[in-house]
């Protein structure tokens with residue numbers, strides 16, 4: 001029986017749209033937008049269960065002009081809400097934060113100015129993102145931060161960007177490259193693993209030397225990212241779909257955003273939450289999760305696991321804080337696979353095979369038939385650009 005049946009609050013992610021105005025090099029979602037009229041309605045959101053945490057994401061969530069109505073409804077059932085955004089629609093973000101000063105905002109910034117703009121493909125993306133963050137901090141918003149997806153190109157910017165966030169007293173969330181239907185991508189892969197791991201090691205040491213227990217646990221998360229980019233089994237079990245869920249713009253409830261193809265537990269437009277959460281389809285998905293071999297290490301699936309299996313990260317933190325007091329720092333070579341690669345016991349090709357990168361994969365983007373249909377005559381970029389231009393005229 002699912003844990004929710006006992007009234008336990010869940011951890012949910014609401015993908016409010018697949019429309020996006022950025023052009024990130026590691027995510028092709030902008031090429032596969034959802035149709036606005038099909039996107040999850042406030043009526044469907046009313047059917048969601050109680051949650052202790054909700055992440056609102058996209059696409060770019062602020063493309064939706066009714067995002068405030070969605071947030072208002074979600075606050076009736078969620079203790080904490082964080083919105084992931086590219087930070088482009090500064091006015092909309094500021095306006096929403098005026099109504100909901102307790103909301104968390106994570107703006108994706110992929111590196112210092114030039115690197116960010118190259119990776120994100122947004123004109124003045126860095127300046128806009130940075131300005132939005134600064135405006136929010138000046139407004140007195142407490143839960144504001146950067147999100148960075150680390151790859152070969154931006155790894156050297158990892159610590160400098162962390163330092164900027166630290167000076168601004170902001171959260172700093174990291175991720176690395178993943179492949180899935182959600183990202184409409186199967187070719188993402190880290191090429192120079194030791195270089196990227198070295199930058200993670202530097203960050204781990206910065207986080208460990210701070211006085212913030214929260215940052216010490218972030219250090220553990222980043223240690224897990226080194227493990228992930230070397231294609232190793234997750235440091236913690238993945239319990240997605242047991243007390244965690246994702247819901248897509250079509251109301252389909254899924255375990256996560258890391259699967260190769262979309263896995264559906266049920267549809268909240270047509271079912272009640274109890275029906276879908278306790279359905280045979282949901283149980284089937286849970287069985288698949290139990291033997292999933294994708295080894296994702298994204299905050300959405302790791303944060304609940306870190307809470308649930310707290311002793312494991314806590315023990316890691318204690319050991320490393322003690323090491324710090326004896327002046328010994330964290331080293332990426334604590335990970336056996338990193339040593340093995342350095343010592344030539346494992347080849348790059350072998351590590352590449354452990355990743356989810358599949359150059360021949362056929363990607364199913366998870367769009368509805370109607371959303372796919374609109375792509376027959378126009379590109380996703382054209383559709384969304386026109387859509388935004390229309391919104392601006394209004």
Ligand code: SF4
Pocket residue numbers: 238239240255256257258259260289292293294295296301
């Ligand atoms: S490892 Fe977990 S988060 Fe990743 S695809 Fe499998 S079930 Fe989803």
